[in-house]
Amino acid sequence: AKAYANFDSAELATWKAGEPVPFLFLASTFEAIANQPKRLQMTQLLVTAFRTILATTPEDLLPAVYLCSNQVAPSHEGLELGIGDSILMKALCQATGKSMQKIKDDYAEAGDLGNVAAAARAKQKTMFKPKPLTVQGVFKAFQAIARTQGTKSQERKVDLINKLLVSSTDVEPGFIMRALQGKLRIGLGDETVRVALAHAQSLHRHGADNADGKLANRLETAVQAVKQAYSQCPSYDALIPALLQYPIEDLPDHVRFTPGVPVKPMLAKATTGIAEVLEKFTDQEFTCEYKYDGERAQVHYTEDGKVFIYSRNSENNTGKYPDIAAIVPSMVREGVKSMVLDCEAVAFERATGKILPFQVLSTRKRKDVEVADIKVQVCLFAFDCLYLNGAMLLQKPLTERRTALSQAVREKPGELQFALFKAHSYTSTDVEELGTFLNESVAAGTEGLIVKTMDSTYEPSRRSLHWLKLKKDYLEGVGDTLDVAVIGAWFGKGKRSGVFGAFLLAVYNPEGEEFQTISKIGTGFSEEQLKQFSEELRLHTIPTAKPYYRYSETLLPDIWFDAKTVWEVKCADFSISPRHKAALGLADPDKGISIRFPRLVKVRDDKTPEDATSAEQVAEMYFKQALTSGQQKGKQEDE
Ligand code: ATP
Secondary structure (H helix, E strand, O other), X not given: OHHHHOOOHHHHOOOOOOOOOEHHHHHHHXXXXXXXXXXXXXXXXXXXXXXXXXHHOHHHHHHHHHHHHOOXXXXXXXXXXXXXXXXXXXXXXXXXXXXXXXXXXXXXXXXXXXXXXXXXXXXXOOOOOOOOOEHHHHXXXXXXXXXXXXXXXXXHHHHHHHHHHHHOOOOHHHHHHHHHHOOOOOOOOHHHHHHHHHHHHHHHHHOOOOOOOOHHHHHHHHXXXXXXHHHHOOOHHHHHHHHHHOOHHHHHHHOXXXXXXXXXXXXXXXXXXXXXXXXXXXXXXXXXXXXXXOEEEEEXXXXXXXXXXXXXXXXXXXXXXXXXXXXHHHHEOOOOOOEEEEEEEEEEEOOOOEEXXXXXXXXXXXXXXXXHHOOOOEEEEEEEEEEEOXXXXXOOXXXXXXXXXXXXXXXXXXXXEEOOEEEEEEOOOOHHHHHHHHHHHHHOOOOEEEEEEXXXXXXXXOEEEEEEEEEHHHHHOOOOOEEEEEEEEEEOOHHHOOOEEEEEEEEEEOOOOEEEEEEEEOOOOOHHHHHHHHHHHHOOXXXXXXXXXXXXXXXXXXXXXXXXXXXXXXXXXXXXXXXXXXXXXXXXXXXXXXXXXXEEEEEOOOOOHHHXXXXXXXXXXXXXHHHHHOOOOOOEOOO
């Protein structure tokens, strides 16, 4: 709170109130944040920037927040940056007059196109001073670039980017390039942007005076309100105008969940087995639901009769499941005008009524599926109802949401079914009984159970203690799987020459926005798989490691990849490692955690690298293992 006290927004602004905020103001803030090692100070820099904008040109807050989040629209709209390097390099050639070869060489040396652009622009002599870029202008240009499609779209993109670059000065070109690549990565996660937003607005409205001793409380209330509002409706287009208009604590009432905009799904926590579940849920009523192995599908039915299906990451998946989208309206019960269901889409053999494994589902085309071409049938298993006829049910207990589910739709075998549960509502201390449920669920072709407390609300985007995973793997004593990003590889030898023989895996640390290595994986692949992965991964080759990769110089791969591919892997156990950097500082001050004997379970197309297992989760798994197996915490890697 002290840091906020002596703030004079007027002094910071180089523009007059009501005038467009210069992009250089934001880019300089990014630069200061990127150079600031301390998290708290990083956040404060952003708070100061937002406060300045609020005090001068509040209408520029929305584009500023989008630029900070490296987005051009809410994620369900599917409008993304992530412009390819070749387009960016072409634009840079045009803007600076340098040859492609020179840009390529510099890129190979610097490893970061932003730095190449900044250096090239700095050296360039210009005849006249370009008109300064504005936050609005850059944001609009980014949107236009992201929207450009069809023939000649490459040239048009190059042209738009060139225009931005020739007007850019100082630190601007670097951030423009990185943002266009979709990798701004100034070290602030999305959560931090929202915390800063809440602080800035609260301080702007109520000042930083702490005479009543309640400043910290006010800030915390603001943060909770912004977080709740955003999790109900993850769209800055809705959040920011409401933030500017209403008292901040009332935001959740004004930014409401509406069919057509996906909420971030509630996630479940891993457990080590039945004993842990029973211990956590002592004296609580819970239900054991089958855990289907397919793809998360949030099904929206809007008042105008439209159906939308959203993925775990809030991407619009309606084009992947036209068959489901067609079925839903006929399953809706009479009188139901709008609803949102949380479901798992699972590959299903209708003739035999058999649930098929995820591998079968993953053979389905990802986009623009034609109903006539569909070979893999899908059954929707619905397990939650988040909205019904205008009523938002997120804050209601599971008991009520389950009732709402049965009021919303009818079941039709093989097309839409309710997720099976054992015992509607139930308290137990019986290990055997739960074990029997688990065995039954596995025999039915599912992955195990998700055990949920009956009085829990729906907690969007939260990995909640009220939903516990009990997977069949636990029966084999292997523990939960991890989702890891593939960031490097070693060339194969002998029989495997020509393809990669081993890969470097990393988890993600959202706190510092970095990928931390956790293991090398080289066994258990078929030759066919190695060939396919090598072909796919080669497309993501980068000249050097990204600045946000944490790895050891003693374990350098032959080739680096841009983190794109996510694999789900199983492992034998976790150990403290001098060579890997996962969860660095969380279990040991200087060492990371590694996994032993990793083995590929499946490719996770539905996850982005930022959805990989987090550093914190790795540390949790490590500590849990130490507890359950009685091993000492300090166990060292023994390879
Ligand atoms: P997470 O989504 O938790 O990051 P993950 O994608 O690796 O992890 P799992 O660990 O397999 O998934 O388990 C959670 C997922 O299980 C949910 O996201 C959902 O898609 C799926 N699921 C299947 N059946 C259910 C159910 N009855 N209730 C809730 N989720 C279910």
